[in-house]
Amino acid sequence: MIKAAQHVAARFDVAGEPVAVRPVGGGNVNDTFVVHFRTSSAETRVVLQCVNHRVFRDPEALLDNMHETTTHIHARLARERPNHDRIWQLPHIIPTIDGAWVCQDERGRYWRALTMIESATAYEAVLDETHAGEVGRILGQFHRLLADFDGALLTDPLPGFHVTPGYLSHYDRTLQTETARSRIATSAVQSAQAFIDARRDFCTVLEDARTAGVLRDRVIHGDPKVANFMIDDFTGKGIGIIDLDTVKPGLIHYDVGDALRSLCNPAGEETRALADVRFDTNLCRAFLRGYLVDAIGFLTANDRRYLYDAIRLLAFELGLRFFEDYLAGNVYFKATSADHNLHRALVQFKLCEHIESARSDIKDIIHEELLRAETDT
DSSP: OHHHHHHHHTTBSOSSEEEEEEEEOOOSSSEEEEEEEEOSSOEEEEEEEEEOTTTOSOHHHHHHHHHHHHHHHHHHHHHSOOOTTOOOBOOOEEOBTTSOSOEEOTTOOEEEEEEOOTTEEEOSSOOSHHHHHHHHHHHHHHHHHTTTSOGGGSOOSSTTTTOHHHHHHHHHHHHTSHHHHTTOOSHHHHHHHHHHHTTTTGGGHHHHHHHTTSSOOEEEOSOOOGGGEEEETTTOOEEEEOOOTTOEEEOHHHHHHHHHHHHSOTTOTTOSOGGGOOOOHHHHHHHHHHHHHHHTTTOOHHHHHTHHHHHHHHHHHHHHHHHHHHHHTSOSSOOSSTTHHHHHHHHHHHHHHHHHHTHHHHHHHHHHHHHHHHHHO
16 A cells, blocks of 8 residues: 555656655555655655545545645634644645546555644544543634535535434344344353344434434544644644544534544553543543533534433544444454454444443533533623
8 A cells, every 4th residue: 555655646747756655544445655745855744544435435525625624724714813822734635646636546446645744643542531632622623614604515425424313223234144143142242233233222312413403413523533633833722523434414412422432441542451441530620621611602402411421422423433333244344353343343342332321420520511612701
């Protein structure tokens, strides 16, 4: 893939020659590289990605979405008074030398290039409460900047993404396949099945509220894990969010729940030590405090009422998705072993269980931080 990346890089409109390529990131879907372009007087680093065509069926629409949303955000930032304690940044799309957003290699794989946010780091795991607060601040700012964007302009990159009842139906169909039947003999698999069955009624909580008109769609990021938030290397401030493939109309609760699922488990989603998995309520408080700086202005009373349910649901949802993929033969998430996605699922189910046991504490934190944000406004 490194050789393919270096060959494809020369087809994008970047000054100089691609002299070095290195793989980066731990993404579950796309393959990502940093390419160094060099001229006689300067060097430029560019992010080059091979888009997983099995997951994203329309790569051109993916880039159109990114162009529409980033253009809107940059226009809003240009109209607003500058925030001098941080400079908000988003990646720009780099076209090919023919003016296209993406190109295909000789094997039919789709590639795209993006500008790199310099002097900033995306961490695989949360560092401390300050970091958690900055993650919240970035997500609240992102939601605010897109609050007036018309989601109808976007092509849904993943129909059904973050619709938990749909994942449950998919899981039920997968259970009937030969591949799944060959994998359900172990106690760990049977325990995961029982965990899912006990929460079938709960999994519709957000979609029921949407259907009833209690909650409404806005534009969401779709994948706000810790590793997608950029922290300024000099100031420690949050300055941007990356990996915009899953930007789409949806419930902001999916973003809030997914961000908290990602950052409040210090053991991480790849751990094999289930005893270490827990939901850190101090990190939760710090995130919410940062998020509500901007979000308090657009959250409705109904939005606030479903925040705990979102936190609980998103841990369950990702566990369900990992488990279904394990039963299907690891066809969606990249896996390093046959049981990789099973272990990922067990981590999320343990996290969900811990969130349930801390229900009263988490609800108190939500209430207290909402009051604090209202007082500060």
